[in-house]
Amino acid sequence: xxxxxxxxxxxxxGIRHTGVAEPNPIAASSVLIxxxxxxxxxxxxxxxxxxxxxxxxxxxxxxxxxxxxxxxxSLPPEVETHLVNAVLTNGARYYVDHAHPEYSSPECSDPLQxxxxxxxxxxxxxxxxxxxxxxxxxxxEIVVYKNNSDRKGNSYGCHENYLMDRSVPFGQVVxxxxxxxxxxxxxxxxxxxxxxxxxxxxxxxxxxxxQRADFFEEEVGLETTLKRPIINTRDEPHADAGRYRxxxxxxxxxxxxxxxxxxxxxxxxxxxxxxxxxxxxxxDFTPARPVHALRQISYDLTLRKPFDLADGTTVTALDxxxxxxxxxxxxxxxxxMDAVGGELVGAEVLRRWEQVLTALETxxxxxxxxxxxxAKKKLFDAYRERDGLEWKHPKLAQLDLVYHDLRPGKDLAxxxxxxxxxxxAEAASAMxxxxxxxxxxxxxxCLERFPGQIAAANWDSMVFDLGGEPLKRVAMMEPLxxxxxxxxxxxxxxxxxxxxLRRLGA
Amino acid sequence: xxxxxxxxxxxxxxxxxxxxxxPTTSKKGEELKAxxxxxxxxxxxxxxxNAEDFVRSYVQKGGQ
Numbered sequence: 273x274x275x276x277x278x279x280x281x282x283x284x285x286g287i288r289h290t291g292v293a294e295p296n297p298i299a300a301s302s303v304l305i306x307x308x309x310x311x312x313x314x315x316x317x318x319x320x321x322x323x324x325x326x327x328x329x330x331x332x333x334x335x336x337x338x339x340x341x342x343x344x345x346s347l348p349p350e351v352e353t354h355l356v357n358a359v360l361t362n363g364a365r366y367y368v369d370h371a372h373p374e375y376s377s378p379e380c381s382d383p384l385q386x387x388x389x390x391x392x393x394x395x396x397x398x399x400x401x402x403x404x405x406x407x408x409x410x411x412x413e414i415v416v417y418k419n420n421s422d423r424k425g426n427s428y429g430c431h432e433n434y435l436m437d438r439s440v441p442f443g444q445v446v447x448x449x450x451x452x453x454x455x456x457x458x459x460x461x462x463x464x465x466x467x468x469x470x471x472x473x474x475x476x477x478x479x480x481x482x483q484r485a486d487f488f489e490e491e492v493g494l495e496t497t498l499k500r501p502i503i504n505t506r507d508e509p510h511a512d513a514g515r516y517r518x519x520x521x522x523x524x525x526x527x528x529x530x531x532x533x534x535x536x537x538x539x540x541x542x543x544x545x546x547x548x549x550x551x552x553x554x555x556d557f558t559p560a561r562p563v564h565a566l567r568q569i570s571y572d573l574t575l576r577k578p579f580d581l582a583d584g585t586t587v588t589a590l591d592x593x594x595x596x597x598x599x600x601x602x603x604x605x606x607x608x609m610d611a612v613g614g615e616l617v618g619a620e621v622l623r624r625w626e627q628v629l630t631a632l633e634t635x636x637x638x639x640x641x642x643x644x645x646x647a648k649k650k651l652f653d654a655y656r657e658r659d660g661l662e663w664k665h666p667k668l669a670q671l672d673l674v675y676h677d678l679r680p681g682k683d684l685a686x687x688x689x690x691x692x693x694x695x696x697a698e699a700a701s702a703m704x705x706x707x708x709x710x711x712x713x714x715x716x717x718c719l720e721r722f723p724g725q726i727a728a729a730n731w732d733s734m735v736f737d738l739g740g741e742p743l744k745r746v747a748m749m750e751p752l753x754x755x756x757x758x759x760x761x762x763x764x765x766x767x768x769x770x771x772x773l774r775r776l777g778a
Numbered sequence: 779x780x781x782x783x784x785x786x787x788x789x790x791x792x793x794x795x796x797x798x799x800x801p802t803t804s805k806k807g808e809e810l811k812a813x814x815x816x817x818x819x820x821x822x823x824x825x826x827x828n829a830e831d832f833v834r835s836y837v838q839k840g841g842q
Contacts, residue, residue, distance in 0.1 A: 284841045371839035428841030496842040654814045670829040682824050
């Protein structure tokens, strides 16, 4: 039986500091995040939130490999512990990572929640820019971009995380997820003008489907910053390691389209459940050359070019996606959709997945309000026609970057009228409210209620300082416990953390 | 294929309209083009004037 999926997205944002001679992205990221946190603290009536709660690194092991070994010590440290690193009352982590501001969403129990807390993240970055503008000297501004490339060969990620059953052999995950990642690009891509790979294999690349395909060089591996692999093997479950695996997905684009974020999470939920239930049967879509296929598909705007499979046959990306959708429908009919966020959300994933595949087959441009790469193509085509621009014209490269600018009124994604799945009011509320259906509820609400009594927090534990006694670590190894339903009534009823822990028997 | 066709049709709104196989829009091509032209003008107002300088100055450190 497939396990209920838990979803999360981590986004590293591009950052520019204008009005200074020599911008330093690490310093700018710190200023940006600190500006937000200090305004939050000031706005809090009681001043209680001025107790800034930091991240607890106790359980970070980025060197552990899902294939069963550890490379402790052979990698550069992934975490820079001295930099700003905060936990928010919506259960998210907001910090400086690799010279970028990064927002890691709280754990979500369905893909629509995933979209909502991703949008909350966008709003937190917008609020941070506004706070920084008020604190910086006149003439300076910090601007963030939700994209994955500077068009000069430097890339930064938007990672998805999925909780799944540890007992599934990792080889089975690779076998079915790799073809999905290679082929989902046709609907998941955020689009990019031109190419940053050393070679395109002879293809002329004017516009490509994804931001990230150029930066992937391996099939499977532990790296995230160089020689990036299509399947990342980092093995940090941030949960009971005897039961769970967290699949850490590094290949996706940062989407401005909510429909794409919804599909990215929702479809992966189905794919992983089908892996867990051994639902794929004998059909094997393993590409003969996965990295080559990845780029070939990203470079092919006709969506029609077949790629070679390891078994000697050929298929198109659409073929594989239709096959996976058919399997998912049968899986849902037989198993119900509790494991993928419930019947309503699951049915919506299947409906949209089908609708998008149909449109890609018949009239891709009809998806200009749903897919980033199509929205960009529509925009670039209009400019090319009006101003007679060649694809290499800097104006198109500029538009390609500004599409991802998050500032209201400046963002082209907003102006192009992309379909919204969550309202502004919901997103505003999710900036400070955690998802009620995961342990993020416990984390976020404790931070809101008892900030002075929390020494540190991370994904799977919280450290309480109750004064006069040793620090008390509360483990949260089950991501679907600590919910509003389970601990909500007690948590909201207690006046301090000591009483809460006593009543919870912790 | 039959199943796909069916879903395409049921997703079309309204009961009295004639359901067309090809997605249609109520707006004429010229109207759409005029809207797009207005949008491009609006976008031009928020873009930094020198596209080349902007693109050159957008440099990031690599991340994950």
